Amino acid sequence: MYGINMSRALCLAVQSNGKRRTLSTGRVQGPTLKLVVDREREIQSFKPKKYWQLELKGELNDEKLSATHEKERFSDEKEVDSIRDKTKGKNGLIKDVKKEEKIVIPPYAFDLTTLQIETYKTTGIGPKQALSAAQNLYLGGYISYPRTSSQKLPPTIGYKKIITALQSNDEYSEICIELLVKSLRPSQGSKQDPAHPAIYPTGRTPKSLKNNEKKVYDIIVRRFLSAFGESAKRIHTTLKIGVEKEPFKAIGKLTVEKGWYAYYKKYLRVRETELPKAKKGDEVKVEEILKHEKETEPPKRYNQATIIKELEKRNLGTKSTRAQIVDTLYRRGYIKGARLEATIMGIKVVDTLDEYSPKMVDEELTRNIEEDMQKIREEKKTKDLVIEENKTLLKNVLSNFKKHEKQIGKKLADAQAEVEKQESIGVCPICKEGKLLMKRGKFGRFIACDQYPECKQTYKIPKSGFIEPSGNKCSECKTSSIFIKFKGRKKQEVCINDKCPSKQNSVEQEEEKLCSKCKKGTLKLRTSMYGSFYGCSNYPKCKHTEKIVKKKV
Known part of the structure; x- marks a missing residue:
């Protein structure tokens, strides 16, 4: 209701000023774009401040050691220089050794949002592409229904049956053998969906998958198997070092029991930092204390994963629509880049809506509608009443928009002209x-x-x-x-x-050669915007290419 009417109003406003451009907004798209624009403004208005850090380089028990001053940031360079002067040529002592055991419980199986976020973080596959791949896997009978908000795996899906079936796949056979001798109790998340469980593999072995589908299938299977794994155990070690009463610390983190880490290692981002063995009173031979000058950094731009996470947190959109909304913002030219940067047009659309139709960029509108939908389900409000209330609200919004159509169109047309000038x-x-x-x-x-x-x-x-x-x-x-x-x-x-x-090839194609990489395909003459080249006929399974060496005339 809101999206189609407001999108039409935006397009007509631009046309009234002699420009043509497809523009759109909606009760979720508007607030989503505003989040990106607000972040962009934070970044543009950010003023960096200098600060300094101190790093100790030395040896402990004949092993290299790096430590930082316990005061992580110094705003006064004179204080930093004073500490360096005081500690110059002096050695340190280990004041304390603290070891802490950290238990990392297994992850729960994916709901759609966590699948999209994790896939983007680990493989670079965008949320829309991840959903498309998951949908194809579901239609092929390889995974359960992906459009779910559940993080729970009920016993009724048949844990043992699925893991036994997955055992026939060489990729997962060792993990399955290890799990099948144990009691199968998966880690469960907090979110549930009355209609569907968390995403899980059916056990059916895929025969022919596209590249994205292979990656999405693999991460779903490994996450599912990891949910049944043992907790991982890590030891965090902190060494407190004193150099002329100046406190430094070194932190080490090591995995001592892999547990589920062994199943999910392809997608883990865990740093292992080992420190020299030490006890209280050990001498630290200080080689130098370095001064690092740094600047505070602005807030990070959203990426496709973090914006979807933010939308879920704010209850904007649904699990099935969030990726599509972000994709629409790209297609409309409102945002660009892997790190979501608001464009001139994106900023101008938000400014215009903020001035003439603030409800269209206000999260409260969507929140109220979602609350009304819940009231309908609970029979506390009728569907007809909710529709009439929103019709009245929308009519008022459109009436005001029509009244200022020329001014709105002028602002958007000016932004379009600026975009064309920059991007021509x-x-x-x-x-x-x-x-x-x-x-x-x-x-x-x-x-x-x-x-x-x-x-x-x-x-x-x-x-x-x-x-x-x-x-x-x-x-x-x-x-x-x-x-x-x-x-x-x-x-x-x-x-x-x-x-x-x-870009035209001046060399006649020679006799077909066997691909040197896969040994199955032959090298065929191809053309791209970069010119001609030889590519394997087994593409996309084999992406081997060779340059064309032109014969000397």
């Missing part, structure tokens, strides 16, 4: 009038002329990586070029024209 790749080489802009559609990103539908020129671009205009034209074909930057690689400039002469 260049002039369209076909119609010579339009600008080439980066768009986001159902199948990912692409570059298109803004004169569509009169001009339908488009160019393919990579689905991932950071892309920005270069402001240059290709020396070969005079088409605009872009900068592409992938994580861990240098930024490179690439012509967007996949038919550019610089």
